Amino acid sequence: MLLFQLPEDVLYHILSYLDCQTLSRLSQVSKVIWHIVSRDVVWKKIAKGLLNTGITRYWTDIYPHILLKERVKTAQNWCHGVCKRTTPLKWKPKLLPWLQLDGDTLFLSQAGEIQAYPLRQDFKKIWRKPIKIYSGHRADVCRFVLTDTHLISGGSDGKIVVHNRRSESPRKLFGHNQEVNCIDSKNQLIISGSRDQTTKIWTLASSCPRDSIPLYDRVWSVAINPTLSSFVTGTACCENLSPLRIWDVERSECIGSLGSEFRRGAGVLDMLFESPFHLFTCGYDTFIRLWDLRLSRRKNVMEWEEPHDSALYCMQTDGNHMIASGSSYYGVVRLWDKRQTQCLQFFQLSSDLVSSPVYCLRFSSSHLYAALATALHSLDFRHNVITIR
Secondary structure: OOHHHOOHHHHHHHHOOOOHHHHHHHOOOOHHHHHHHOOHHHHHHHHHOOOOOOEOOOOOEOOOOOOHHHHHHHHHHHHHOOOEEEEEEEOOOOOOOOEEEEOOEEEEEEOOEEEEEEEOOOOOOEOOOOOEEEOOOOOOEEEEEEOOOEEEEEEOOOOEEEEEOOOOOOEEEOOOOOOEEEEEEEOOEEEEEEOOOEEEEEEOOOOOOOEEEEOOOOEEEEEEOOOOOEEEEEEOOOOOOOOEEEEEOOOOOEEEEEOOOOOOOOOEEEEEEEEOOEEEEEEOOOEEEEEEOOOOOOEEEEEEEOOOOOOEEEEEEOOOOEEEEEEOOOOEEEEEEOOOOOEEEEEEOOOOOOOOOOOEEEEOOOEEEEEOOOEEEEEEOOOOOOOOO
């Protein structure tokens, strides 16, 4: 029996032992073999070991519409830092922009508005004219979050504005006396944190907070657990040595804290859940930290230090091996591999004469977008793709 006359499950099992180079050479044998080798099931094991292929540690696929073989090729560029840099949007006044990426639409806050820019399907460039503008704040938008049906923003006017993405009329939630520094929303639940040293719990159905929690310190970041049973707050760390606290959603009670050796002022500026038990944080202490939230542990299990001792304003993960972080000086974006402590690649997006923090960054399978004080930068990792031989 010839190799490719074997049953498909046996054949795919054999192919799963081959590396990128061998599979690429094998695909050149014939058209029949090329079609077999190009299927996602052949590349899934390889993709899980690379950076930003869309395959998470739990074997879910973030980008099922893109061939896995093509994503593996692009992953080589992420690893080696090979990309094409562009600056698709610029503005004159210095702002504190925030980003969200939803499919083929990029949402960017500029002053009191949030603008939605479509990404061109051919080269993934950004149209300079937004297709929709969300307004409602009388001052700058500090943070905003997207759900399937709503866009929810917090501003320096102390207000939270809820936009239904399918209608035109925004709805305002009143409750904070000072600027809303952070906000998160999942499944009708909204958590906000403010400079007024409080965190508030809201629901989409009401314009009044369900509960208000005094923290006696400025709240810089919040994140809702995917289970919706709890949320975490990150404060400025000026009043206590434990800026990270876990809260029960239903009872509004503190059920634990993370770490106790933070120096004064080591505030947590950004955080995100990668799973119900794994939380990433970063901030003024210049570290990215991974926390295990299981009751038997609740401790810092891994950390990555910014080599130039800069505060880290933002970060993102691919759900598997890659972390991207934005520094407070010279628009430096760093790529990290969780399997090692040293920085894998870095990109300086602002000039030596004009230094700007990276206020927010987002990435897809092929692009990384970074928002600085006066421009939006794009890194395209599809160009000059390293050939798999």
